[in-house]
Amino acid sequence: MSERYDCREAFQRTLVDLATRDERIVAVVNDSVGSSKLGAFEQAFPDRLINVGIAEQNMVGVGAGLANGGRIPFVSGAAPFLTGRALEQIKADVAYSNTNVKLCGQSPGMAYGELGPTHHSIEDLAWLRAIANLPVIVPVDPIETEAVIRWAAATEGPVFIRIGRVPVPNVNEPGYTFALGRATTLRDGADIAIIACGTMVERALEAATFLAARGVEARVLNMPTVRPLDREAVVRAAVETGAIVTVEEHTIHGGLGGAIAEVVATEAPVPMRLMGVPGVFAPTGSALALFRRFGLTAAGIAESALLLRRAAA
Amino acid sequence: MSQLHVQATAEEVREKARAIRRRNVEIIRAAGLGHIGGDLSAADILATLYFAVLNVDPEHPDDPERDRYIQSKGHASGVLYTTLAAAGFIPDSLLDTYMADGSALNGHPDRNKVPGVETNTGPLGHGLPVAVGTAIAAKLDHSPRRTFVLVGDGELQEGSNWEAIMAAGHRGLDNLVAIVDRNGLQQGARTEATNALDPLDAKFAAFGWAVRTVDGHDVEALLAAFRAVPFERGRPTCVIAKTTKGQGVSFIEDRVEWHHKVPSAEQTEQALEELS
Numbered sequence A: 001m002s003e004r005y006d007c008r009e010a011f012q013r014t015l016v017d018l019a020t021r022d023e024r025i026v027a028v029v030n031d032s033v034g035s036s037k038l039g040a041f042e043q044a045f046p047d048r049l050i051n052v053g054i055a056e057q058n059m060v061g062v063g064a065g066l067a068n069g070g071r072i073p074f075v076s077g078a079a080p081f082l083t084g085r086a087l088e089q090i091k092a093d094v095a096y097s098n099t100n101v102k103l104c105g106q107s108p109g110m111a112y113g114e115l116g117p118t119h120h121s122i123e124d125l126a127w128l129r130a131i132a133n134l135p136v137i138v139p140v141d142p143i144e145t146e147a148v149i150r151w152a153a154a155t156e157g158p159v160f161i162r163i164g165r166v167p168v169p170n171v172n173e174p175g176y177t178f179a180l181g182r183a184t185t186l187r188d189g190a191d192i193a194i195i196a197c198g199t200m201v202e203r204a205l206e207a208a209t210f211l212a213a214r215g216v217e218a219r220v221l222n223m224p225t226v227r228p229l230d231r232e233a234v235v236r237a238a239v240e241t242g243a244i245v246t247v248e249e250h251t252i253h254g255g256l257g258g259a260i261a262e263v264v265a266t267e268a269p270v271p272m273r274l275m276g277v278p279g280v281f282a283p284t285g286s287a288l289a290l291f292r293r294f295g296l297t298a299a300g301i302a303e304s305a306l307l308l309r310r311a312a313a
Numbered sequence B: 001m002s003q004l005h006v007q008a009t010a011e012e013v014r015e016k017a018r019a020i021r022r023r024n025v026e027i028i029r030a031a032g033l034g035h036i037g038g039d040l041s042a043a044d045i046l047a048t049l050y051f052a053v054l055n056v057d058p059e060h061p062d063d064p065e066r067d068r069y070i071q072s073k074g075h076a077s078g079v080l081y082t083t084l085a086a087a088g089f090i091p092d093s094l095l096d097t098y099m100a101d102g103s104a105l106n107g108h109p110d111r112n113k114v115p116g117v118e119t120n121t122g123p124l125g126h127g128l129p130v131a132v133g134t135a136i137a138a139k140l141d142h143s144p145r146r147t148f149v150l151v152g153d154g155e156l157q158e159g160s161n162w163e164a165i166m167a168a169g170h171r172g173l174d175n176l177v178a179i180v181d182r183n184g185l186q187q188g189a190r191t192e193a194t195n196a197l198d199p200l201d202a203k204f205a206a207f208g209w210a211v212r213t214v215d216g217h218d219v220e221a222l223l224a225a226f227r228a229v230p231f232e233r234g235r236p237t238c239v240i241a242k243t244t245k246g247q248g249v250s251f252i253e254d255r256v257e258w259h260h261k262v263p264s265a266e267q268t269e270q271a272l273e274e275l276s
Helices: A007-021 A039-044 A056-068 A079-085 A087-096 A124-129 A142-154 A200-212 A231-241 A256-267 A287-293 A298-312 B010-031 B036-052 B077-086 B092-097 B127-140 B159-171 B200-206 B219-227 B265-274
Strands: A025-029 A049-051 A072-078 A102-106 A159-163 A184-187 A192-196 A218-222 A225-227 A244-251 A272-277 B068-071 B147-152 B176-182 B210-215 B237-242
Touching: A007 A025, A007 A039, A007 A102, A007 A142, A007 A159, A025 A056, A056 A072, A056 A079, A056 A087, A056 B127, A056 B159, A072 A079, A072 A142, A079 A087, A079 A102, A079 A124, A087 B127, A124 A159, A124 A225, A124 A244, A124 A256, A142 A159, A184 A200, A192 A200, A192 A231, A192 A256, A192 A298, A200 A218, A200 A244, A200 A298, A218 A231, A225 A256, A231 A244, A231 A256, A244 A256, A244 A298, A256 A272, A272 A298, B010 B036, B010 B077, B010 B092, B010 B219, B010 B265, B036 B077, B036 B147, B036 B176, B036 B219, B068 B127, B077 B092, B127 B147, B127 B159, B127 B176, B159 B176, B176 B200, B200 B210, B200 B237, B210 B219, B219 B237
Parallel strands: A025 A049, A025 A072, A072 A102, A102 A159, A192 A218, A192 A244, A244 A272, B068 B147, B147 B176, B176 B237, B210 B237
Antiparallel strands: A184 A218
């Protein structure tokens, strides 16, 4: 688990492969060929790489129009601008119109740490999770990124996929199959549950190792689908472990932790701790420095789990 | 695909437009809701498109090779639904449910409920970007199908339109026709008093479009313009249709307060008489 990868590489590789087999696939970008790593796609399919310039509202509308014409558009741009700038287009033209548009938010969370909060995408899951008819997916590693891109191309309808830039190890085995709305148990345990997505999953797994050394067996779930949520896995975790820590590279308001808390509060109330960015604009710093700042590390998660167990006891 | 209506004469189109206006007034009266000014403003444009220009077939509303008609001014759903009914896309009886509880006919159109609607509009500034997308798709397919998009004039204050206008010009989308319903009024006041659009033709031209201004209530002029598209090879087409908000009903014409007022029983009677 030591080798780390940029999930955008798996995204671009998979998209080129899919486009080779299916001419309906096109990419739509906002001057983001480089930041979406779509240089190879552009070279192979120059006509099918539609660069609308720095214009996110038009980009999403154009994606909806291409889908109306029978194409399968992967609309790709930096996550903060794709989601924030074009939020109403995502709602009206994609989700409500039910068009076959694949929204790909690149470099989300605090990947652009040093560039400051304008470039952080730590609200995207909350914004998009509130919209009906829009699956929201956070692939955890390159294996899952490839699986999700293939699933999206083969499945009619809108979707948002959050594609990470902060390097992560593969936590899934080759041959992994993605199913919408299904969590995977990466480590079993009955003392506490840690439910995470994206960059936080490897840290949750490390935290579980740390906790095991202290006699606490933590269950670790990877929850790639933020909407629709795997309610059954959440309820099982609540009932079988009695306490849940959620961890995400996102504000603690309205993201994965919020989604899980909605289920826990209504179906299986147990104590919880929500880890993420605590409702502030982050200071200047690299992604890893900001993770440390907000306790989004293996040690921070383990400490949070121990505090929660103590409070719950 | 069949081209059911493309043969209609100007006189036939005018009669269709009169019928559409009458029915439009009736359904707004029945619903107690609607955007009557903007509906009546666009009726001649829709009648001309649906009965003499668009290659669309109500029997096959999803035919991949159909022309696309995108109505960006979604609040003028009354004229869209009434025209779709007149053209056979939806039953006329459905119009009686306009905006009623549970009806398919929302105040703003929903493509998943109403055959013939291409995209869900209502928030302004959404139609042109989608139209650029359908036009690019036709180019990728080397298809002769065309996209006609109707935008309100006040709506052009939304910046997303100018992103799309710039992209269409850059790409030379000569299979795209934007029709501006230039009635000069927006919800609260005149466009020129609110956030001026003129010189609108020069603005489109500066973005690489071929532009003509026509009388938006003169069916012959509309027909001549629509049959001449693209005005220039390699350029998107803009038809600025000079219209009167509320056209056809004397007490509604060019009055800002009639953006979404509903006529009384007496006023309805008078309107229907003026439109007969």
